[in-house]
Amino acid sequence: MQEATLVRAILWGLVMCLVAVPGFAQVEDAPADNRTVIGGGNPLLAAGADAIRAGQYDEGIRLTTLGLERGDNSQSDRAAALSNLCAAYAAKRMPDRAIELCTESIAVSEHNWRAFSNRSYAYWLKGMYAQATADLDVAAAISPNAKQVEQIRAMINEAGLRPRVTLEENQ
Amino acid sequence: MLAGGLAAAAAPLDSPIAARKELDPAGIWACVTYGDQHSARDTRFLVHVTPTRTGSFAIQTSRGAGDWVAIFPWSPEKDELVFTESETGRSFTADLTRATFAGTWSTPVDQGGWWCAQRVGGAEAAARAVQGSALEYFVPPLVPDVSATPRYPRDAVRAAAEGYAVACFFVDATGTILAPEVVELSNEHFRTPTLVATYASRYRPWPNGTGLRPGCRTYSYQLDKTF
Numbered sequence A: 001m002q003e004a005t006l007v008r009a010i011l012w013g014l015v016m017c018l019v020a021v022p023g024f025a026q027v028e029d030a031p032a033d034n035r036t037v038i039g040g041g042n043p044l045l046a047a048g049a050d051a052i053r054a055g056q057y058d059e060g061i062r063l064t065t066l067g068l069e070r071g072d073n074s075q076s077d078r079a080a081a082l083s084n085l086c087a088a089y090a091a092k093r094m095p096d097r098a099i100e101l102c103t104e105s106i107a108v109s110e111h112n113w114r115a116f117s118n119r120s121y122a123y124w125l126k127g128m129y130a131q132a133t134a135d136l137d138v139a140a141a142i143s144p145n146a147k148q149v150e151q152i153r154a155m156i157n158e159a160g161l162r163p164r165v166t167l168e169e170n171q
Numbered sequence B: 001m002l003a004g005g006l007a008a009a010a011a012p013l014d015s016p017i018a019a020r021k022e023l024d025p026a027g028i029w030a031c032v033t034y035g036d037q038h039s040a041r042d043t044r045f046l047v048h049v050t051p052t053r054t055g056s057f058a059i060q061t062s063r064g065a066g067d068w069v070a071i072f073p074w075s076p077e078k079d080e081l082v083f084t085e086s087e088t089g090r091s092f093t094a095d096l097t098r099a100t101f102a103g104t105w106s107t108p109v110d111q112g113g114w115w116c117a118q119r120v121g122g123a124e125a126a127a128r129a130v131q132g133s134a135l136e137y138f139v140p141p142l143v144p145d146v147s148a149t150p151r152y153p154r155d156a157v158r159a160a161a162e163g164y165a166v167a168c169f170f171v172d173a174t175g176t177i178l179a180p181e182v183v184e185l186s187n188e189h190f191r192t193p194t195l196v197a198t199y200a201s202r203y204r205p206w207p208n209g210t211g212l213r214p215g216c217r218t219y220s221y222q223l224d225k226t227f
Helices: A002-018 A032-037 A043-053 A057-069 A075-091 A095-108 A113-125 A129-142 A147-160 B122-126 B154-158 B188-199
Strands: A161-170 B006-008 B021-023 B027-035 B044-049 B055-060 B074-077 B080-085 B090-095 B102-106 B111-120 B144-146 B163-171 B177-185 B213-225
Touching: A043 A057, A043 A075, A057 A075, A075 A095, A075 A113, A095 A113, A113 A129, A113 A147, A129 A147, A147 A161, A147 B154, A161 B027, A161 B154, B027 B122, B027 B163, B027 B213, B044 B122, B055 B080, B111 B163, B111 B177, B154 B188, B163 B188, B177 B188, B188 B213
Parallel strands: none
Antiparallel strands: A161 B213, B006 B021, B027 B044, B027 B111, B044 B055, B074 B080, B080 B090, B090 B102, B102 B111, B111 B213, B163 B177, B163 B213
16 A cells, blocks of 8 residues: 555656756746746647646657657657656556667666666666666765755665664674 | 652752652662673673662672672762773763663773662662672572564654663563663654553563563564565
8 A cells, every 4th residue: 555655656756847948847947038938939838738737648749759759859858758758658557668768768868867767767666776776876976965865865775775683692 | 768769869959859759779779781782792780789889899790799899989879870880991981860770881992771679678788788699689590481572663764763672670470571671872763662562571480589680672673675
């Protein structure tokens, strides 16, 4: 039960990442002179992000895929969209596809901590804790205070660390 | 004199602690030591403190006790007593604000703590000779009967927190652990599981036994990477 709650929290974290993508729906990080661009760069990508955020993963994947087929996306928009797709597939418990998409996103831009974090989560789903840790370390190096990174780190620790208590009698 | 060997210590009138209770260490005490992770060995000893704060010390082995040796220098300070024992070279500091005679020890390269149970009360001990063998006060080592394993706290696993806790306590003749206290703790995560496991443990009873024996346990909490 606790595990399910934890995974829901992580998935919510992944979805929340989608609103923090420049050019889609991010408000707080957008420069003042860039406000007209919010949600307007590629409406399909923005709509896809919204759908994924709402838990409509299939619809989000469809819209984001359509948005990616447009040829005028910036590199950063493309990287963010691929990371969003990665998150959606991870949320659908399809880690192999998620890993492919995150890897593609990282190839486009290696500065997006969310792509590393999302791929880390996908590796966690597959039980590949060493790879998950490696990706999380990169995400943490880029964004040291990201809550999602902390959450995934805790999940990896819980799954991949075996507790041991030894007792010494002081006599 | 209050029950349990506690006496009200005189405090200056302007002290904010006007009626602080201080342990009266007079008596003969059976003690155990615990060390840090580099400690080579634990030691069991007897210590005799007179009402005038003179003292003697005797090492205990698993089968007996050595001779009484005067402790010096013996430095009574406020709320603590400091003494050095020549055989092990350890300097002991007793914290008299604690519930029993206990404190810390150190050498130039090592450090740890100690914990005692009273063997003979102060007034009676004052009349006892502290020369020659201390064998009549010998306290055999405790023999574990049931050792409960602490549960590793989930939050500690998630935080990848490792560490240790030392619990000291008294054991009665039935082998029951009484009044355990966490005396060293590397991380607050480990306090509760240490106490729960200690309470759930037992030692082998001793026949016709009276009095309490001192005991300490060190629990090491470690995480092994599985990937």
